[in-house]
Amino acid sequence: MRAVYLFLFIFLPFLSIGQQNLLPISSYYKDQLFAKQQQGQNTYLQYSGSLFLPCAESQFNLHAYIRDSSVQYYDFTEHLFKKHLIEIKGDGYYVTLSPNFNLGLGKDLSDTNSARLFNNTRGFTIEGDILEKFSFSTALYENQNRFTLYENEYYSSIGERYPQSDSSYLTQNAIIPGAARTKPFKVGAFDYAYAIGNLVFKPNKRLLISAGNNAQFVGMGYRSLLLSDNSVPAIYLRADGNITDKLTYTVLRSKQFNVLRRPNFSTVEPYFETKLFSSHFIHYRLNDKLNVGVFEGSYWNVGDSISQQKVRGAYYIPLPFVGSAIENDHQQVNILAGLQASYTLHASIRFYGQLALSNWDTKSIGSQLGVRYYEILGLSNSMLQIEYNNVPKRLYLSDNSRLNYSAYNLPSAHPKGNGFQEYIVRFNYTKKRFYGDVKSILYQLKNYESANLIASNSSITPSSGQIYHQQLELGYRFNKRMNLELFLQHRYRSSSLAGEINTYAFMFGLRTGLINHYDDF
Secondary structure, three states, X not given: OHHHHHHHHHHHHHOOOOOOOEOOOOHHHHHHHOOOXXXXXXXXXXXXOOOEEOOEOOOOOHHHHOOOOOOOOOHHHHHHHOOOOEEEEXXXXXXXXXXXEEEEXXXXXXXXXXXXXXXXXXXXXXXXXXXXXXXXXXXXXXXXXXXXXXXXXXXXXXXXXXEOOOOOEEEEOOEOOOOOEOEEEOOOEEEEEEEEEEEEEEEEOOEEEEEEEEOOEEOOOOOOOOOOOOOOOEEEEEEXXXXXXXXXXXXXXXXXXXXXXXXXXXXXXXXXXXXXXXXEEEEEEOOOOEEEEEEEEEEEEOEOOOOEOOOOHHHHOOOOOHHHHHHOOOOOEEEEEEEEEEEEEEOOEEEEEEEEEEOOOOOOEEEEEEEEEEOHHHOOOEEEEEEEEXXXXXXXXXXXXXXXOXXXXXXXXXXXXXXXXXXXXXXXXXXXXXXXXXXXXXXXXXXXXXXXXXXXOOOOOOEEEEEEEEEEEXXXXXXXXOOEEEEEEEEEEEEOOOOOOOEEEEEEEEXXXXXXXXXXX
């Protein structure tokens, strides 16, 4: 949090109002962000161009494009369908408060113990704009959940590691992607809480500075091979600069962890192993159709379970590839380099892709190719997304396992980690407030090693086979601002891997969908 306090100390005295808050990066909002806008209005890619998310409302006011224009005659329905629960506006400030929740019940038919699935998430989101240049947000989530069998097994397998006297590690307390580590709750369920928040400052029209505890995402795909919101939100400091109307540059610094407990400690419980993350992203809009970007993401060594070391000075250099080139030691820094591109074939059709390679090893290159097709054959409020991802076996691994491209024992890019091919088809359609969402995913695994990005996993038996996910969701979306929706969901998962059984799960409930929690691994 030192970066946040420093940010406040430097900039608060100069605050002189505007909408700078960051947009959610859940799949629903990303689908709207890249959609065809109304005639005569620019799309996000034409207006801003940067694909390092989240973006700020001042960069692209998505809520203005997806606002509910219905006429409501009662305060209750006005807030239910169009506004936040509480809105306070005065001279130079605007503050909102809304509840966060995911209340659901379901059944995993493959669970022979007849245990009921449930989601019990409660919390709140507070956002505020102060004067023209400063915004803030904070959100709290308190959770009790029981997941399907395959989710339970995976979340438990990546839990925090406690060192043992024989140099092995004992695994306890599961970790939930996009959320936090847990403690046991009832039978086969988890209890956990987490908070996210941001401070955003826009000193001029070309510079945006943000700090806080949040997830990041690079690209316009359903997945990202460069940086995604799969892991646990992390403390960060970020600057986005519009060098010209077409050229943007993003610099990010973040403090992250391997969830390995240190063996020697004098506190109530041992600390986790720390590592630092740096990222640079240069994005150029050649024209209204073609965008290209260059990405660098690096993990930096600041010690292991026994010792600590000072931060390398090259870590602070705010230029892509310069700091890592100066260091030039794979025991001290792990580099992921990447390319991002998108091409608008038609107002409704957008192609996109990514390339990724680790430590300039051209024998191991990850690739993504996808297309978003909006208003399919003239069908309003529809989207078809087709995406292919290929991730080689060693793409995110480092010579120093402490610096694998992961955080909080979770992959920092694709949720599946290394060693697979993935085929994704997504389709969604909205009619008034009713919606339908279909998702199909096929994995082809060859010598796949589950959880091999965790530093303590030295030997894992590889496996080969196929995993297939099919999800159908129908619902009613009350409020677009908070993505408040009543939903009915069916999930089917089949696996040819040894020891895994097929999953047939049903869930219904009411939720505010602002954060992605990937369960399609």
